[in-house]
Amino acid sequence: GAVVSQHPSWVICKSGTSVKIECRSLDFQATTMFWYRQFPKQSLMLMATSNEGSKATYEQGVEKDKFLINHASLTLSTLTVTSAHPEDSSFYICSASSSGHSTDTQYFGPGTRLTVL
Amino acid sequence: EDKVVQSPLSLVVHEGDTVTLNCSYEVTNFRSLLWYKQEKKAPTFLFMLTSSGIEKKSGRLSSILDKKELSSILNITATQTGDSAIYLCAVGHISIQGAQKLVFGQGTRLTINP
Numbered sequence: 390g391a392v393v394s395q396h397p398s399w400v401i402c403k404s405g406t407s408v409k410i411e412c413r414s415l416d417f418q419a420t421t422m423f424w425y426r427q428f429p430k431q432s433l434m435l436m437a438t439s440n441e442g443s444k445a446t447y448e449q450g451v452e453k454d455k456f457l458i459n460h461a462s463l464t465l466s467t468l469t470v471t472s473a474h475p476e477d478s479s480f481y482i483c484s485a486s487s488s489g490h491s492t493d494t495q496y497f498g499p500g501t502r503l504t505v506l
Numbered sequence: 507e508d509k510v511v512q513s514p515l516s517l518v519v520h521e522g523d524t525v526t527l528n529c530s531y532e533v534t535n536f537r538s539l540l541w542y543k544q545e546k547k548a549p550t551f552l553f554m555l556t557s558s559g560i561e562k563k564s565g566r567l568s569s570i571l572d573k574k575e576l577s578s579i580l581n582i583t584a585t586q587t588g589d590s591a592i593y594l595c596a597v598g599h600i601s602i603q604g605a606q607k608l609v610f611g612q613g614t615r616l617t618i619n620p
Contacts, residue, residue: 432610482548495608497548
C-alpha cells in the first residue's frame with residue numbers, strides 16, 4: 390500500500406519552455422501533497438504544500454508564479470515549472486500524506502529529474 | 507531557524523559491521539522524527555518516532571528518540587552491501603505560520619564494502 394507515482398521520471402527541455410510534472414497517489418487519497426527539490430549531494434528542500442481544492446502554500450524563496458501547483462483531486466497534484474532555465478535543473482520529488490499532518494508518514498514518489506539546456 | 511543536523515555525513519564500513527547514525531534537531535513545535543533510506547531515487551520510509559525512549563525495530567534496523575537531548579539514532583546491525591544508501595532524518599513540526607511540514611537533514615551517505 391501507499392504507492393505514489395510521478396510522471397515523467399526524467400525530462401530534458403530547452404530553456405524557456407514549461408514542464409509539467411504529475412504526482413499521483415495510487416492506492417490512497419492524499420489530502421496533502423508536498424513538493425520537494427533536491428540538488429546534487431544536498432538534502433530535500435520543501436518547495437510547497439498542496440491541499441486538495443485550495444491554493445498551495447509556498448516556502449520562502451520559492452516563486453509561486455514560476456512553480457505552479459494544482460491539486461485538483463485527492464489523487465493528483467501537478468507541478469509546472471514555467472519558463473524553465475538551467476538553474477531549475479534538479480530532482481523534483483513529491484510526497485503524499487493521507488491526513489494532511491506532517492506527523493503522519495509522507496510517502497514519496499520516485500522523483501523527476503529535470504535537465505534544462 | 508528550524509534545522510536538522512545529521513552525523514556523520516559519510517561512513518564507510520565492512521559488511522557485517524554495526525553502524526550508528528545520528529540526528530539532532532532544533533525546531534519549533536516538534537511533532538515527530540522520521541528516518542528514510544534513499545538509494546537512487548526517492549526516499550523510502552523506515553521509521554516514525556514520536557515518543558522518547560521507545561525503540562522501533564525492523565529486522566536489523568532500529569531507532570530511538572531522545573526528546574530531552576533533541577536527537578535520535580538509527581542503528582544497523584550485521585550490515586550488508588544492500589544497506590548502502592543515503593539515510594535521511596526528517597522532523598515533522600508545526601511552523602511559526604501554523605503549517606505542518608517536514609525539515610530534512612543533509613543525510614548520511616553509508617557505504618558497505620564486501
